[in-house]
Amino acid sequence: MDYTHLGRTGLSVSRTILGTMNFGPQTTEDDSHAIMDAAHDKGVNFFDTANVYGWAKGEGITEQIIGRWFAKGGGRREKTVLGTKLYGDMGDWPNDGKLSALNIRRALDASLKRLQTDYIDVYQFHHVDRDTPWDEIWGAIEVAVAQGKILYAGSSNFAGWHIAQAQEAAKSRHFLGLVSEQSLYNLIARDIELEVLPAARHYGLGVIPWSPLQGGILGGIIGKEDGGKRRLEGRSKEFVDSHRTQLESYENLAKELGHEPGELALAWLLHQPGVTGPITGPRTMAQLDSAVAAVDIKLDQDALDKLDAIFPGHQPAPEDYAW
Template identity: 70%
Template sequence: MEYTHLGRTGLKVSRLCLGTMNFGPHTEEADAHRIMDTALEQGINFFDTANVYGWGENRGRTEEIIGSWFALGGGRREKTVLATKVYGDMGDWPNEGRLSALNIRRAVDASLRRLGTDYIDLYQMHHVDRSTPWEEIWQAMEVLVAQGKIVYVGSSNFAGWHIAQAQEAARSRNFLGLTSEQSLYNLLERSIELEVIPAAEYYGLGLIPWSPLHGGLLGGVLRKESEGVRRASGRSAETLAAHRDKLQAYEDLAAELGQEPGDIALAWLLSRPAVTAPIVGPRTLDQLHAAVRAVDLKLDQKTLDQLDEIFPGHRTAPEDYAW
């Protein structure tokens, strides 16, 4: 496994981040424990979760599964760079969601209880809260850092101007501010190249892409469809219909290179500016092993150019839409 610093910090994390969203809803606790053990064995030290994972009536269940794994000991907590999130509603009563100082205080304590730990390495805002001033948010985060409950702060699903707004407010308080941004980013969805990536690079944030295979569509969906292994439905089916020609060209290129489509998608992300670690969310051990392969796959410039031809990206703003 390769390691890199998370943004401009001294924190070293693996080039893959283990996503845990499936733990609970799709992956039983015992299987989740095996996946996490195997991730550590493979050198993955960066785990991502959120307080709302488990969803619906089971919100918080994913954090509980991670907590029961930490409780097994053996240095599991000490070896793990743990990232979780705050923002989503954890109940129906006022102040059980968003980024008020009150909810941040309550939410971090609840996450710590579920996770069975006394600190969170990376505490991420799951979404921007336009109704809460940055002075309030940063004051709350500063208190948590001073109390030793969190070490670093990150964002998720922020626009470029949100990152700038947050960092300038943090700078005025002599606070480190954001160290990472977690965004939707893959070959099919490259919108963040316009402004989010330039902002992340300027402020020294590590980029943590989620949905690197775009819900499996970049994992060889057409081949699996022809083999009767998988059939897209809902939004995935709509995206597949809109991009079938591109996906066919992509899978043909993968076959020509003798590589799995999913490996190429991850290797492409690992080659992109500012990217620290794509989030892989395996439901099974086989899916985890498949993801680890991609770290060793280096794409040459010819292949990168071919991928850009199939899935055109964006120049940074404003050039992409100005001239």
């Protein structure tokens, strides 16, 4: 496993990040524990979750599964860089969601209890809160840092100007501010190249792509469909039908390069400046193996150029749309 610093911090994290969103809804607790043990065995030390995962309002099912895994001991918590998130409603009462100082305090304490730990390494804002001023947010986070309940703060789904707004507010308070940004980013979805990536690089945030395979579409969907291994429905089917030639070219290139399509998509992300590592949410052990294998893939400029030709990206703004 390769490691890198998370943004401008001294925190060393694996370049494969274990996403846990499937733990509970799609992966049993026993299998989830086995996957986390295997991740440690493979050198993966950065695990990502959220208080809403498990999709039963207020229960934090996925956090509870991770907490019971930590409780087994054996250095599990000590070996893990743990990230969780808040923003979504955890109840039906006012102040049960978003980023008010009150909810930050309550949500953090609730996550700590479910996770059976006394601190969170990277506490992340799952979405921008347009109704709460940054002085209030940073004031609450500074208290949590002083209490030893969190070490770093991160964001998710922020626009570039939201990152700038957050960092300038933190700077005025002589506070570290954000150290990471989780964004939708993959060969198909490249909009963050316009402003989010430049902002993250400027302010020293590590970029953590989520949905790196675009819901499985970059995982060899044409071959699986033709081989009868997967039947597409809804929007995925519409997208594949309208982009079939493009996806066929991609899968043929993967075959030419000697890689599985999903591993190639992950490897491409690891070659993008500013990217810490993609979040992969394995449902099975085989999917974990594939995610880890991508770290060792080295792509030359010719391969990167061919991928850009198949899936054109963006220049930074404003050059992308101005002279």
